[in-house]
Amino acid sequence: MDERETVLKIENVGKKYILRQKAPYPVGGTKSERLKYNLSLNKTVSEDFWALKGINLEVKKGERVGIVGRNGAGKSTLLKLISRITEPTEGRIEYEGTVAAMLEIGTGFNPELTGRENVYLNGAILGMSREEIDAKYDEIVDFSEIGRFIDTPVKKYSSGMMVRLAFAVASTLNPDILIIDEVLSVGDMRFRAKCLNRMSDIANDGKTILCVSHMMNVIRDLCDRAIVLEDGRIVHDGDVEEAIRLYNGKSEGFKAGHYEYSIKNRVKGYKCDRLVIKSLDIVGNTDSVYKWNEPISFKFNVDAFTDEENIGMRLRFLRDDGVPVATAFIEPFANFKSGSRGDVFVTVEKHNLAPGNYRCSITLVKGRPYDIYNNIDSINDAFFITVLNVGSDEGGVVSDNAGRLWADSWGRSRITDVRAELKQGD
Amino acid sequence: MAKTVIEANGKNLQYWRDIWRYRGLAAILARRDITVRYRQTFIGLGWSVISPIINMLLMSFVFGYVADLSTDGQAPYTVMVYAGLIPWTLFSRNLQIASASFLTSAGLMKKIYFPRIIVPLGTSLAIFIDTLISFGVLLIIMLISFFNMGFVPSPRMLLLPLFVIIPSLLGFSTGLFLSPYNIKFRDLNQAIPFLINIGQYVTPVAYSFAVACASVPERFRFIYSLNPAAGAINAFRWCIIPTNEFHMPSFISSLVFTAVFLPLGIRNFRKGERNFVDLV
Secondary structure, eight states, rough: OSSSOOOEEEEEEEEEEEEEEEOOTTTTTOOHHHHHHHHOOOOEEEEEEEEEEEEEEEEEEEEEEEEETTSSSHHHHHHHTTTTOOOSSEEEEEEEEEEEEEETTTOOOTTTTTHHHHHHHHHHHHHTTTHHHHHHHHHHHHHHHHHHGGGGGGGGHHHHHHHHHHHHHHHHHOOSSSEEEETTTSSSSSHHHHHHHHHHHHHHHHHHHEEESSOOOHHHOOSSSEEEEEETTEEEEOOHHHHHHHHHTTTTTTTTTEEEEOGGSOOOOOOOOOOOEEEEOOOSSSSOOOOTTOEEEEEEEEEESSSSEEEEEEEEEETTTTEEEEEEEEEEEEEOOOEEEEEEEEEEEEOOSSSEEEEEEEEEEEETTTTTGEEEEEEEEEEEEEOOOOOGGGTOOOOOOOOOOOOOOGGGGGSSOOOOOOOOOO | OOOEEEETTTOOTTHOHHHHHHHHHHHHHHHHHHHTTTOOOTTTHHHHHHHHHHHHHIIIIIIIIISOOSSSSOHHHHHHHHHHHHHHHHHHHHHHHHTTTTHHHHHHTTTTOOOOHHHHHHHHHHHHHHHHHHHHHHHHHHHHHHHHOOOOOOOGGGHHHHHHHHHHHHHHHHHHHHHHHHOOHHHHHHHHHHHHHHHHHTTTTTOOOOHHHHSOOOHHHHHHTOOOHHHHHHHHHHHHHHOOOOOOOHHHHHHHHHHHHHHOOOOHHHHHHHHHHHHH
């Protein structure tokens, strides 16, 4: 058993919200029902909604726990309960020491005040004493890279400057338990990397951390344990990779490996009156997790409403934060007859993607697949895959002792078929 | 290390400890209030001086000169009005800010934990600082009156700190009491400034308590004198103006109101604090 002391204990916690909605007009009702509706002052119906139910969690000192789950799963509610912004409906939460939350940093910034004044205001709001802020002031300004603008009212700052200053203040917090909620989706790439490094430093410092993020690489980098929330319940607690796999499978709420599309999955402007991609199934892989050298196969179902000839396609891979990584082009391969329906089978033999989570988009194109003006149908986030870290014995890259197989600095794609040749002189 | 326990409907004894821990925040919020208010103004803090003076001159003109009401003694009308405006401002502004505290700081409260009562406490502190400036103005007015008309203030002035606390606390408690209703029924947010405006004329702010009592019919006089704000204001004036009579029933009414509404207000505020995040 883990001998570290427990710093946070959540017992059987539930949070109930009461949803009030406008009652529907009794269309088919009797005259008296309609009259009653019209005369009633309170035209609402309430419904109980448990955002969290039966949550049990124990966190040891120095653990870095990631919390994942799709929108509405209860992640933020859980953090709100722990950071005492709202109270639980039932159950008990107990913790040792102080808790501070880096929730949507910049809260409490006042646009009229200068950077310097806001540092003190924000610090106080986050629970720091004046002396603590005094001691860390130079470090904060230095980290934020605000420089000589520190005495300018914050309303004159660019949004990037504002965020940098806010993060700088928040990251100097020194609580016993630190809560991080999606704060890293800010700033430019370089500053984001700097933030991530700072977070890793804090994490490696032995601090207890609770972290919510939709960016799986953040969870992977920062956390050594992860829980998955679904409909207000914990469905997984433990291994990080396993949690990410579960999250990927569930992120769209469909059964793993099967996706169905509606107008919502398309970018605005697609009329869905020519070729329509209806659904997609992953072939030969139950959890959408691949090794770097494993082929990816899937099939999708297309309804044709017009005659279409010479149809090619594009298959795009995006990082889970939306940055495009790679694209596969498939030259025209099919003709469709109006009124017909067909399955398209696609196999990517060698994807060369680095370990990580990917969102994949498919686009049907008339003619050559490079012509972005001839798209016929396009599905964003058509399916999700995870590419695994594997050791060299499984054909992956050489492992280092830290257990990290793929360094982030190596980018997102593994280039294969490279040759080096030495031509020695005399 | 301190242990914190969060329980459903817990009594939360840590609350009072937390208020002490976060006292620095109240001071910083007060400072922010004052700094922000006068940012980008030319005369800055001067506005804290100008606005009560204008108010005083206006009221003195309307009630003292046009309506020609008596000052009830030998104090200049301006001194009497100003000595009424200070406690009235303390009362009404405390009432207003305390009752609106959940609405004005919802953004902050939804993100970060701190004992919510810190917000009205901080604003109340800012109001108090404004009052100190008003006191400076009062001293100047009294000096002018002394040289012009030979007005000598009462030595009871030394009791003033106590009579600053009473109207503040009265407004603050009433405001706390109303604050949770303000979340659910925003009507209150519209109604309170309106009621304060009415109150300023119903309550002897711009005229003396004695004048008011004299013009109210005999049988309503007692009920009229139960106005707690009137009691607080009259007591304040009594400290400054030698001829101002102390009116016991109204003063007791202020004390009783404060004593009743302070615990009720805190209880109500705590109740609002518990669930307002889910309601706003």
